[in-house]
Amino acid sequence: RKFSFQPPCVLGTMWAWTLWTLPLLCKFGLADLPAKPENISCVFYYTKNFTCTWSPEKEDNFISYTVRRTSCYLHENDTCNSTSKNGSSCSFYSRLTTPDIYIIQVEAQNAYGIIKSDITCWDLDTITKIEPPKISSVKPVLGLKQMVQIKWTQPVLAPKSSTLNCTLRFRAVNSTYWMEVSFTKSCANEEAAYNLTGLQAFTEYVVALQCVAHKSRFWSGWSQEKMGITVEEAPHGLDLWRVLRSEKVDGKRPVQLLWKKAKGAPVLEKVLGYNIWYFPENNTNLTETMNTTNQQPELYLGNQTYWVHVISYNSLGKSPEATLRIPAIDEKSFQCIEAMHTCLIQDQLVVEWQSSALEVDTWLVEWVPDLDSKPLAISWESVSHARNWTIQQDELKPFWCYNISVYPMLENRVGEPYSIQAYVKEGVPLAGPMTKAENIGVGTVTITWKEIPKHQRNGFINNYTVFYQAEDGKEFSKTVNSSILQYDLESLTRKTSYTVQVMASTSAGGTNGTRINFKTLSISVLEIFLVTSLVGGGLLILIILTAAYGIKKPNKLKHLCWPDVPNPAESSIATWCGEDFKGKLNLKEFDDSVNREEDGILKPCSSPNDLIDKLVVNFENFLEVVSAEDPGKGWENILGGEKNEYVTSPNRPYCPTVSTEIPPRGSQCLCSGMLEGTCPEARERLLPLAQGFGPDHLYEEGTRNPYLKNSVTTREFVVPEKLPEQIQREV
Numbered sequence: 001r002k003f004s005f006q007p008p009c010v011l012g013t014m015w016a017w018t019l020w021t022l023p024l025l026c027k028f029g030l031a032d033l034p035a036k037p038e039n040i041s042c043v044f045y046y047t048k049n050f051t052c053t054w055s056p057e058k059e060d061n062f063i064s065y066t067v068r069r070t071s072c073y074l075h076e077n078d079t080c081n082s083t084s085k086n087g088s089s090c091s092f093y094s095r096l097t098t099p100d101i102y103i104i105q106v107e108a109q110n111a112y113g114i115i116k117s118d119i120t121c122w123d124l125d126t127i128t129k130i131e132p133p134k135i136s137s138v139k140p141v142l143g144l145k146q147m148v149q150i151k152w153t154q155p156v157l158a159p160k161s162s163t164l165n166c167t168l169r170f171r172a173v174n175s176t177y178w179m180e181v182s183f184t185k186s187c188a189n190e191e192a193a194y195n196l197t198g199l200q201a202f203t204e205y206v207v208a209l210q211c212v213a214h215k216s217r218f219w220s221g222w223s224q225e226k227m228g229i230t231v232e233e234a235p236h237g238l239d240l241w242r243v244l245r246s247e248k249v250d251g252k253r254p255v256q257l258l259w260k261k262a263k264g265a266p267v268l269e270k271v272l273g274y275n276i277w278y279f280p281e282n283n284t285n286l287t288e289t290m291n292t293t294n295q296q297p298e299l300y301l302g303n304q305t306y307w308v309h310v311i312s313y314n315s316l317g318k319s320p321e322a323t324l325r326i327p328a329i330d331e332k333s334f335q336c337i338e339a340m341h342t343c344l345i346q347d348q349l350v351v352e353w354q355s356s357a358l359e360v361d362t363w364l365v366e367w368v369p370d371l372d373s374k375p376l377a378i379s380w381e382s383v384s385h386a387r388n389w390t391i392q393q394d395e396l397k398p399f400w401c402y403n404i405s406v407y408p409m410l411e412n413r414v415g416e417p418y419s420i421q422a423y424v425k426e427g428v429p430l431a432g433p434m435t436k437a438e439n440i441g442v443g444t445v446t447i448t449w450k451e452i453p454k455h456q457r458n459g460f461i462n463n464y465t466v467f468y469q470a471e472d473g474k475e476f477s478k479t480v481n482s483s484i485l486q487y488d489l490e491s492l493t494r495k496t497s498y499t500v501q502v503m504a505s506t507s508a509g510g511t512n513g514t515r516i517n518f519k520t521l522s523i524s525v526l527e528i529f530l531v532t533s534l535v536g537g538g539l540l541i542l543i544i545l546t547a548a549y550g551i552k553k554p555n556k557l558k559h560l561c562w563p564d565v566p567n568p569a570e571s572s573i574a575t576w577c578g579e580d581f582k583g584k585l586n587l588k589e590f591d592d593s594v595n596r597e598e599d600g601i602l603k604p605c606s607s608p609n610d611l612i613d614k615l616v617v618n619f620e621n622f623l624e625v626v627s628a629e630d631p632g633k634g635w636e637n638i639l640g641g642e643k644n645e646y647v648t649s650p651n652r653p654y655c656p657t658v659s660t661e662i663p664p665r666g667s668q669c670l671c672s673g674m675l676e677g678t679c680p681e682a683r684e685r686l687l688p689l690a691q692g693f694g695p696d697h698l699y700e701e702g703t704r705n706p707y708l709k710n711s712v713t714t715r716e717f718v719v720p721e722k723l724p725e726q727i728q729r730e731v
Helices: 008-031 525-552 554-561 578-583 587-599 608-614 619-628 631-639 672-676 680-692 724-730
Strands: 038-045 049-055 064-071 077-083 089-092 101-110 113-116 120-123 134-140 147-153 164-172 179-185 191-197 204-213 226-229 238-244 253-261 273-280 288-292 298-301 306-314 322-326 337-345 348-355 362-369 379-384 388-392 402-410 418-422 435-438 445-449 463-470 475-481 486-489 497-506 509-512 516-519
Touching (some): 038 101, 064 089, 134 226, 147 204, 238 322, 253 322, 435 516, 525 554
Antiparallel strands (some): 038 049, 049 089, 101 113, 101 120, 164 179, 204 226, 238 253, 273 288, 348 388, 362 402, 463 475, 497 509
């Protein structure tokens, strides 16, 4: 045989695991048992049942409960069975007699075992609960004011021999605040009555009643509510106020009177009308009266101080007199309120103010919504012996701004008010501001916006945020306080499109306004001005220098601006003639030009091209002579005219100076020697000139030399192609 040997360390480990898992196995076994019933509570519903409840209320597994009851007076035992499906409660419907003490124990059982609760004892007198009483009527008592009588019936299921403690609660119909009174009722009679006093006249009330048996700690439920109304009486007093108008009508100032029922007056008080009389402070003989049903009449008073009296009346009488002093138009009001602030405490708006005037102990608080439209009705309330005022939050509308003013009142005088604005609840603005871009420059722009209308703000505007973004660029933002309605954006990119919008923010959040686009300029007005200034300044400096130069050297400036132009009328070409003309030519220079053809290459001549341009003739004088003399003498007159001068044209090449005289017709004029001594190109220009002066051409009727039209400006000598004598020689 083979025996296995276990080392001591292995055996120790196995024992350790066994000891560790044993408590877990026991714990899992106990977890299968039902939970122990706890928090047992029992109620004795008089003559109906005895019910006990416990916890836990529900179980996941099926559990059956058994409630064991033992009567200490009768020494009897009985049980009540229930299951987890029916809930953790059980009721006994028999052997319900008082007085008695019950011993109660609850057992819970499932498939794994039974668990019992602790033993509890219950005195039936301390756990008795009766049904609610029933109110039969709520009516006023004839001849008794501010009181109603409540008649009610004792519940059927209530101890006959026990005294009932009852509580009556009541409130006005238009109020949510309940008031309570307590009283005791013996069980001698099943019907009872209770007189409720201290009520307001002609006011409707709602009442309810509940009772509890003597020594019991369980109250009955509230009875069904019943309504009743108190009797009517004469009107109470009025709270009187006024609104002073600044404008005048027919020389008188309008004053609007406001009044309401005095604090504590009946809600349903009936008023048939109002009597008003008023007079100047120093003259009661000027009293005027008015009877009206309007609660906001308007009076037209003079500039002096007035006293106004108002009473209300109905069929039972009239109210006490309400008096108000209207100050003179030039009267200065005293001021004693130094500071004021508002705060929200739970569901109330609290207004507090500070004043150093100890003699002032009465104040009037006025509040009205601040809207863009016509102001709504003004509300007011008088405050005495305090420097704060409280109003329920639900009496003011949320998201509305209210102007709250506090008037100090010293005897009959009304002081200068101190005003503040407040919201009972703020929200996000309904709309954002309207935005506009102005003064667009190269790198700057001014963004302006308008305030949001008051009815769209929904709160105090704390700040504005300007969002701007370049096209396909990063968005930037700038925040300013609520008093600023414009902002200058700087460091923008030249010639770039931007998108801008402004967000208005309250304490509840912000709302964006309209989105606009603009584009920066490529060049600024300043840059244009600088360029224009530089150019204009340069021109001005040039003009000044030119003027200074002209003053210093007037002749030279005149010669540069207005050069001298030769006068054809003073030309001496008509005096050139015969050998003198040929002798005056620089023949050497002409011969040199002819000799340049030795190499077989014709070289240009520099002088003949300018020769004709240098011969400027006064043709106006020539035409006058031709028209006056005989046609046969025309040629002679041409050749025998005045001496003329010639000038050198600046845009022609250099040519030798030639001065000649033209001989008379009978002598040899324009001889062949002159023509032979000139260069070939000059000869070609002179031959047409001689042809143009022929007799056959000079006496044509209606013919005018075109040179006369532009002789000074063009300086082009127009001549026929050949002279007549030259033609004869060629033949």
